[in-house]
Amino acid sequence: MTDQNQKPIGVFDSGIGGLTVVRALLEKLPNENIVYFGDTARVPYGSKSPQVVREYTQDDTDFLLSKDVKMIVVACNTVSAVALDVVQKRANLPVTGVIIPGADAAMRSTKNRRVGVIGTVATVHSNAYANELKHLSKSVHVFSKACPLFVPLVEEGWMDFKATEMIANEYLFPLTTEKIDTLILGCTHYPLLKKIITKVTKGMVTLIDSGEATAGTVEKMLNEQNLRNTSTEKPNIQFFVSDAPEKFTAVGELFFGQKLGVVKRVSIG
Numbered sequence: 001m002t003d004q005n006q007k008p009i010g011v012f013d014s015g016i017g018g019l020t021v022v023r024a025l026l027e028k029l030p031n032e033n034i035v036y037f038g039d040t041a042r043v044p045y046g047s048k049s050p051q052v053v054r055e056y057t058q059d060d061t062d063f064l065l066s067k068d069v070k071m072i073v074v075a076c077n078t079v080s081a082v083a084l085d086v087v088q089k090r091a092n093l094p095v096t097g098v099i100i101p102g103a104d105a106a107m108r109s110t111k112n113r114r115v116g117v118i119g120t121v122a123t124v125h126s127n128a129y130a131n132e133l134k135h136l137s138k139s140v141h142v143f144s145k146a147c148p149l150f151v152p153l154v155e156e157g158w159m160d161f162k163a164t165e166m167i168a169n170e171y172l173f174p175l176t177t178e179k180i181d182t183l184i185l186g187c188t189h190y191p192l193l194k195k196i197i198t199k200v201t202k203g204m205v206t207l208i209d210s211g212e213a214t215a216g217t218v219e220k221m222l223n224e225q226n227l228r229n230t231s232t233e234k235p236n237i238q239f240f241v242s243d244a245p246e247k248f249t250a251v252g253e254l255f256f257g258q259k260l261g262v263v264k265r266v267s268i269g
């Protein structure tokens with residue numbers, strides 16, 4: 001094993017949601033060191049124009065490069081949808097977003113080739129998931145729906161609330177009437193709504209967690225490039241944010257499933 005193997009994986013997101021991806025990564029790759037950056041000062045990205053998201057993405061990438069990471073995982077669906085090429089051009093490293101892994105997993109799951117996609121306004125408008133699904137199979141039918149209220153509901157901790165169920169019903173009814181059998185959760189926050197989404201889709205739809213699918217892709221990429229960290233030492237997981245860390249620390253546990261430890265504020269851009 002070389003020094004390169006022990007370098008951290010860099011993960012970034014518009015804010016807190018990418019912790020669902022870090023959680024999935026750690027389950028699959030428990031030895032890896034990780035540097036996480038959440039752009040909490042400029043979140044949300046999902047309601048912003050592609051041009052602005054692309055500008056922010058440059059700063060996010062440069063921050064991770066300054067931490068000498070061995071690969072970059074774009075945990076944010078919005079960035080993966082509209083700015084993955086920005087990261088790829090800037091970083092001379094292996095890079096993955098969440099769109100291709102999520103679309104791949106959906107195509108492996110669907111039986112009737114009717115797939116739903118939910119995400120932020122920017123992700124849905126970009127058609128990134130739909131394009132990737134069509135690239136994988138010309139005969140797939142894709143039904144997409146932006147669900148902008150899901151992000152604030154999750155950040156409020158309203159996962160099990162009647163109001164959230166009613167809103168989920170409004171958003172998802174048009175997709176279930178199209179008889180989708182698979183639904184891509186195309187936003188970092190949506191895995192926390194799995195229970196309610198399963199309820200309103202009456203358990204008839206397989207939910208694809210793009211973050212989990214991405215962890216599989218990261219494992220494959222590290223293996224292919226001989227970059228796995230095989231050290232048995234406890235991994236070092238570092239968290240950086242661009243606004244005051246208190247809210248991130250408090251709400252982050254919900255996403256991460258365990259205590260976060262130290263979260264540092266940094267200035268970027």
Ligand code: DGL
Binds near residue numbers: 045046047186187188
């Ligand atoms: N992380 C974003 C995503 O996955 C959701 C939050 C935001 O809009 O910035 O698209």
